[in-house]
Amino acid sequence: DKANYRHFMAKEIHEQPEVVGHTLARYVDMATERVTMPVKLPFDFKNIQRVSITACGTASYAGFVAKYWLERLARLPVELDVASEFRYREAPLRKGDLAVFISQSGETADTLAALRYAKAQGAYTLSVVNVPTSTIARESEVVLPTLAGPEIGVASTKAFTCQLMVLASLAVAAGKARGELSDADEAKLVHSLVEIPRLMSEALTTEPHIEKLAREISKSRDVLYLGRGTSYPLALEGALKLKEISYIHAEGYAAGELKHGPIALIDEHMPVVVIAPYDKVFEKTVSNMQEVAARGGKIILMTDARGAAEATIQSLVTIVMPDMGATFAPMVYAVPVQLLAYHTAVVMGTDVDQPRNLAKSVTVE
Numbered sequence: 519d520k521a522n523y524r525h526f527m528a529k530e531i532h533e534q535p536e537v538v539g540h541t542l543a544r545y546v547d548m549a550t551e552r553v554t555m556p557v558k559l560p561f562d563f564k565n566i567q568r569v570s571i572t573a574c575g576t577a578s579y580a581g582f583v584a585k586y587w588l589e590r591l592a593r594l595p596v597e598l599d600v601a602s603e604f605r606y607r608e609a610p611l612r613k614g615d616l617a618v619f620i621s622q623s624g625e626t627a628d629t630l631a632a633l634r635y636a637k638a639q640g641a642y643t644l645s646v647v648n649v650p651t652s653t654i655a656r657e658s659e660v661v662l663p664t665l666a667g668p669e670i671g672v673a674s675t676k677a678f679t680c681q682l683m684v685l686a687s688l689a690v691a692a693g694k695a696r697g698e699l700s701d702a703d704e705a706k707l708v709h710s711l712v713e714i715p716r717l718m719s720e721a722l723t724t725e726p727h728i729e730k731l732a733r734e735i736s737k738s739r740d741v742l743y744l745g746r747g748t749s750y751p752l753a754l755e756g757a758l759k760l761k762e763i764s765y766i767h768a769e770g771y772a773a774g775e776l777k778h779g780p781i782a783l784i785d786e787h788m789p790v791v792v793i794a795p796y797d798k799v800f801e802k803t804v805s806n807m808q809e810v811a812a813r814g815g816k817i818i819l820m821t822d823a824r825g826a827a828e829a830t831i832q833s834l835v836t837i838v839m840p841d842m843g844a845t846f847a848p849m850v851y852a853v854p855v856q857l858l859a860y861h862t863a864v865v866m867g868t869d870v871d872q873p874r875n876l877a878k879s880v881t882v883e
């Protein structure tokens with residue numbers, strides 16, 4: 519049931535504050551400001567030396583954000599692979615390593631094969647899944663559920679942000695267990711997590727602005743997405759979302775890679791979406807934007823009020839996001855990224871919920 523929405527995707531984008539809130543409630547204890555895993559973990563994070571994260575598509579971008587979180591908050595080295603590569607590259611997992619799998623459907627063939635491989639290597643297997651009865655859930659040692667509810671649109675939206683919420687909680691739990699985070703650090707991070715649903719609702723108020731922007735984007739042949747730090751995986755996700763449903767060619771790049779190739783593409787016909795909350799690397803991203811502007815590129819900047827004030831660049835459309843700490847910003851910045859893809863596809867008149875050539879669940883290799 520689409521409620522009053524034109525597409526499932528629109529409904530699912532708008533449901534995010536609620537379902538991310540449900541997921542949050544399962545992973546944090548608001549009263550004590552502690553992270554609580556819903557199941558007992560069969561390992562101690564103190565003894566884990568390496569984590570591998572494996573998934574496909576959007577779920578792999580959630581994993582990519584989690585790599586930044588686990589490395590920063592828990593000082594745990596993380597390897598990230600798409601499942602189709604992981605299953606054949608014979609990664610040398612050791613007994614006692616932690617292998618994490620992320621899947622909305624829990625039925626993705628490559629992710630399942632990767633899980634079976636990791637199990638055979640003696641790694642602990644932990645999966646973040648949205649369908650608790652799925653094969654991946656059944657075959658994993660630990661299941662951390664996302665509480666997104668059924669996701670109907672082929673383009674993943676609410677499953678992604680719920681995956682991020684679970685992975686953020688897991689990273690805080692890992693940091694705590696490894697002594698990298700104090701009680702006070704944990705309380706502060708939990709505070710920031712608790713704020714996320716409200717911030718996502720605020721982010722949804724950018725929609726009219728984004729609708730207008732979508733009319734411009736729909737005229738483009740190609741779109742570039744840039745981000746640094748945790749905004750880099752989000753740039754990849756933004757590009758994937760746009761190409762999936764609007765069929766406009768899009769690419770995501772780490773902002774710092776611009777000079778190493780993609781800058782050659784920049785001209786006045788190439789919109790560049792820059793995802794840049796005001797954080798430690800913001801200034802670096804501003805210099806990348808200057809390089810784009812100097813070549814006549816049109817910039818769409820997603821940032822907060824502080825970032826908007828500091829980025830004094832011509833030819834700029836700014837989507838002003840709520841103020842928030844930078845750590846968990848990807849969950850909130852996912853919203854305008856999804857809305858931009860959605861409204862562009864609506865302008866183009868494509869089949870948003872059932873884009874051509876795509877299946878909701880890729881159960882064959």
Ligand code: M6R
Nearest residue numbers: 575576577621622623626673674
């Ligand atoms: O069900 P899964 O999370 O395992 O699916 C993984 C990908 O197939 C999925 O995220 C795909 O990339 C979506 N169409 C993205 O919008």
